[in-house]
Amino acid sequence: MKSLKISEAVVRRLPIYLRFLNELNMRNVQTVSSQDLGQKLELNPAQIRKDLAYFGEFGKKGIGYDVVYLIEKIRQILKLDQHINVALVGAGNLGRALSNYNAYLRDNMKIVAVFDAVPDKIGARINNLAVQPMSELIETIHRLKVRIGIITVPAGEAQNVADEFVKAGVEAILNFAPVIIKVPNEVRVHHADFTTELQSLAYYLD
Amino acid sequence: MKSLKISEAVVRRLPIYLRFLNELNMRNVQTVSSQDLGQKLELNPAQIRKDLAYFGEFGKKGIGYDVVYLIEKIRQILKLDQHINVALVGAGNLGRALSNYNAYLRDNMKIVAVFDAVPDKIGARINNLAVQPMSELIETIHRLKVRIGIITVPAGEAQNVADEFVKAGVEAILNFAPVIIKVPNEVRVHHADFTTELQSLAYYLD
Numbered sequence A, B: 001m002k003s004l005k006i007s008e009a010v011v012r013r014l015p016i017y018l019r020f021l022n023e024l025n026m027r028n029v030q031t032v033s034s035q036d037l038g039q040k041l042e043l044n045p046a047q048i049r050k051d052l053a054y055f056g057e058f059g060k061k062g063i064g065y066d067v068v069y070l071i072e073k074i075r076q077i078l079k080l081d082q083h084i085n086v087a088l089v090g091a092g093n094l095g096r097a098l099s100n101y102n103a104y105l106r107d108n109m110k111i112v113a114v115f116d117a118v119p120d121k122i123g124a125r126i127n128n129l130a131v132q133p134m135s136e137l138i139e140t141i142h143r144l145k146v147r148i149g150i151i152t153v154p155a156g157e158a159q160n161v162a163d164e165f166v167k168a169g170v171e172a173i174l175n176f177a178p179v180i181i182k183v184p185n186e187v188r189v190h191h192a193d194f195t196t197e198l199q200s201l202a203y204y205l206d
Helices: A008-026 A034-041 A045-053 A067-077 A093-105 A134-143 A155-168 A194-202 B008-026 B034-041 B045-053 B067-077 B093-105 B134-143 B155-168 B194-202
Strands: A084-089 A109-116 A146-151 A172-175 A188-191 B084-089 B109-116 B146-151 B172-175 B188-191
Touching: A008 A034, A008 A045, A008 A067, A008 B194, A034 A045, A084 A093, A084 A134, A084 A155, A093 A109, A093 B093, A093 B194, A109 A134, A109 A146, A109 B194, A134 A146, A134 A155, A146 A155, A146 B194, A155 A172, A172 B194, A188 B194, A194 B008, A194 B093, A194 B109, A194 B146, A194 B172, A194 B188, B008 B034, B008 B045, B008 B067, B034 B045, B084 B093, B084 B134, B084 B155, B093 B109, B109 B134, B109 B146, B134 B146, B134 B155, B146 B155, B155 B172
Parallel strands: A084 A109, A084 A146, A146 A172, A172 A188, B084 B109, B084 B146, B146 B172, B172 B188
Antiparallel strands: none
């Protein structure tokens, strides 16, 4: 799949398609057109057809896409048919909030460990997980086969945490700290910074 | 500017350029090449030159971009040279975490009001703001000239909050609830959903 060089923009839209398709499926809707998808998601239908065509011919002219089949395909493409364990460092408000999303992640992706460097926070419980000290990070990540790390520490500590994640062998990092972190090429980093979201939104103000 | 129809992907990259340029400026670096930007941000230098060319000829061949000038231009394009007031609904862990980002937003963009529907939370203080009841939302938004609304309530309540924001006249909404909300065309919505971030990251796992 990766040899196709699907652009990051497309990869970022797939979970959004998936969320809407899951909603349709829960309402027992069986097919959906690119027009319907486009209207709901405020995207050009031609763009949607192009995005989905990367992965093969899913749609049928005049009928649209089979919802269940498309869900299955997108889940495969995004590797959501695998179990993926996630660890989080930074048991502050944001870390707690993200742990609460576990319910939405279904059974395939799960935050299975939470760490913090502050002694006062060690042992506190967040959604049935006890906050662990950083000294246990590498062993825990190996034992639980954690593949994705989430960083929710202050900006000044983010690079250190990223270095620990890399040492422990995680394959991807989602960084919420408002700072750019550097990792080796083989580790994928997404920056999920609230300030950049707000700043790009400001562009659309009149 | 908007008549240029700059793509959302470009608008989303500009704050990322800005953050790195601000870091360079703090270190008194005066010029930067698209190669340097590309290496730091893991983007193709040609892509960066193309992105910035939308807004005029900023760079000089063989010298690069003037850091201070580029910061100023990007701030203008993103309208960050204006004061923009922001309101937030949902004083839970995520709402508190986002309010803590106020420090990073500098003086131009600020969360100036926090609301919640749960009576127990009214009056609690978050970063010098008292949580207000929803009944005060419209009046407060008018009085403080709030232009952007942030939604950090559970999925089931997000559409109601969006409707209130629209009634109050906000121009843009940043929605953190894991659900698609519908608003009139003239209101811009960005969905900042943690689950979609994680799902798109899973694509890059081996």
